[in-house]
Amino acid sequence: MPSKPAPIKKAAKKEPAKKEEAAAAAPEPAAAAPAEPEAAPAAAVAEAAPAEVAPAEGEAPAAPPAEEAKPDVTAPAATGDGAPAADSEAPAAEGAEAAEAPAPEEPAPPPPPPKEPTSVPLDLFVQDKNDTSVSIIWSQPEVVGASGLDGYTIEVCKDGTEDWKAANEELQKSCRYIIKNLTTGERLKIRVVAVNAGGRSPPAALPEAVLVKEVADRPKVRLPRYLRQRYVANVGDKINLTIPFTGKPKPAVSWLKNGEPLDKRVNVRSTDRDSILFIRTAERADSGVYEMCVKVEDFEDKASLILQIVELPGPPASVKIVDTWGFNAALEWTPPKDNGNTDITGYTVQKADKKTGDWFTVLDHYHRMNATISDLIMGNTYKFRVFSENKCGISEEATVAKEEAQILKIGIDYKPPEYKERDSTEAPKFTTSLNDRATTVGYSTKLLCSVRGSPKPKVIWMKNQMIIGDDPKYRQICVQGICSLEIRKPGNYDGGVYSCKAKNNLGEATVSCKLEVKQPTGPDAEKK
Known part of the structure; x- marks a missing residue:
């Protein structure tokens, strides 16, 4: 008997490793083993239990092998061949179990958290409504959770009932929805439910039922x-x-x-x-x-x-000539009886010579109701008429004065005033004198002065108290009292004192200046 427990122990260790193979062989109905072979292995297991503790191989405690041994007791019965099947497998598994140590069990992963619905949607209110639709808007739930948010379901029911029906066939993604095709005058209760993998959230409902009717907006005339x-x-x-x-x-x-x-x-x-x-x-x-x-x-x-x-106004009610004197005539008139349903803006006054009968305008857009007409021709007789004027224009008709203005001929002796002729004679006087000048040899220069006098004075130019006369080197001009003397290309000997004398029968005047002629300097001096 002492030799039998060892093979049984090895067979028990092998059996858990081959658990799936034993399970595959178990279904055969003819595998029921007799009672005697079953009893022997059971006794052997009881005797082998103390033998397991003896070897010191650094293995795990004895409790796990005891649990493994329990399925080995039924292993011979499951195979259908009885104990010889376990004995045949034991020698083959003995070398493998000795070579490798049992692997430690891995900890099982924690179970996933349960899926939960979101919290209730927030801030549900009616944005707009009309006779056939209601527009609602809301905010996302405060708590969404790990399951996320799939969408919203909008539900409605008639006021006074609890027959809630979904208004949208598919989940609404946005936080705004228009409930359409409603009956005007109907009262509806509205609520919104958030949906995710955890199910439906608590509903967010409007506090009061909504009357399907266009929102009244205060009228305003623009x-x-x-x-x-x-x-x-x-x-x-x-x-x-x-x-x-x-x-x-x-x-x-x-x-x-x-x-x-x-x-x-x-x-x-x-x-x-x-x-x-x-x-x-x-x-x-x-x-x-x-x-x-x-x-x-x-x-x-x-x-x-x-x-x-x-419309156009009527003519003035009356026009009359109140006075005539000299070449003037004074007129007065009254406003028209019909002003055309607007204010009178002015009047137009015309005159006509009785001989010709042609009318001429002497005043237009005139605002007063009296006027003095002047510059009439002596000996003529005149007629006057007045038109009214408003925003539409001038009246179609005019009111003619009954009186006529006759300008009488009056003998006039004209004595022209006597004028004393003014004595405008004047002795010559220089208003601008000559200024000293300096010039360079070869460069022409000009002397200027101005003189006045009546009668026109005679002008004489002199050089060093000698009259220049008609010397072609000099050019003398005197126009409107402006006297000039041009010295053409002066030489070394043309310098000196030049004088201009003006003389008439009332007197004479003289001005003088000094002219200095310098030698040229610079690169062109030698050429000169």
Whole structure:
């Protein structure tokens, strides 16, 4: 018996290494072993347990081999051949187990964290709405987690029920969504749910149900700048005034003229954005204060414009000649009875000689209602008429004065005034004297002075008190009292004192100067 435990021990160590092979051989039904072969290995295992502790090979403690031995007890039964199968494998595995030591077990990786949904989406509110849609907007959840965020589901249900339905077929990626195809006047509860691998987040719901109706925007009339002052048009013009406005939903537009409804002559056409006041042919009766009112629910806004239809004025009511004297006539007139529905800006006054009957304008754009007409011709008789003027122009007709202005002939003795002739004679006097000069041999020079006197004085040029006369070396000119003496290419002996004498029958005057002629210097001196 002592010789049997050793092979059984080796077979037990081998069996765990061959666990998969034994499992593959186990399914055969004929493998049931008799009771006697099973009992022998069981007893052998009991006897072999103390023998395992004896060898000191630096192996692991005895407890793991005891656990390995338990599956070896059933190994002969699983093979179907009984104990001889274990004995045949034991010698083959003995050398391998002796050669290598058992490897330590690796620690198992920690289990992955459980997947969790995100926190509730934030800041859900209605951005805009109209009669058929509602636009909502929200913010990303504060806590997203490791599972990330796949998208959002928008759910709606009618107010008073809990029948929530998804408004979007696919997950919404952005934080804004428009719920379309809604019924006007319906009240809806809206909520948003964030979805990821961990499931659905808690819903973020609007605090109150939303009424599907266009958001009311206060109405506002945008009166154009040119209509903020009085709008003036002529009789017969076409009036077409467009006044824009804003407001949601479409405001109700109404018009009044002087606080009363419009008459049939005035047409109004309104759209969603503006209202048009249209008059095909303007008349003076169309003038007045027009008021436009736009209303949305309980809000309204008003704007007024003043329309003034004008035409040419009538002539002055009366014109008369109040006085005539010398070559003048004084007129006065009164304003016209019809000013053309606007202020009179001036008057035009015309005159006509009774002989010819031709009218001539003497005053236009004249603002006063009295005038004095001058420069009339002696012996003629004149008629006068006056036109009125406003923004449209001059009146078609004029008012003619009943009186006539007759300019009488009056004998006049004309005595021309006596004039005493002034004595303008004057002795010669130099206003500009001669200045000393210096020149170079060969370079012409000129002496200048000016003199006055009446009668015109005679001018004489002298050199060293000797009259120059007609010497061709000198050129003498005297024009308008400016006297000049040109010395052509002076030589060494042309220097000296030059004098100019002016003389007439009232006296004489003399001016003098000194002329110095220098020798040339420099490279050209030898050539000279």
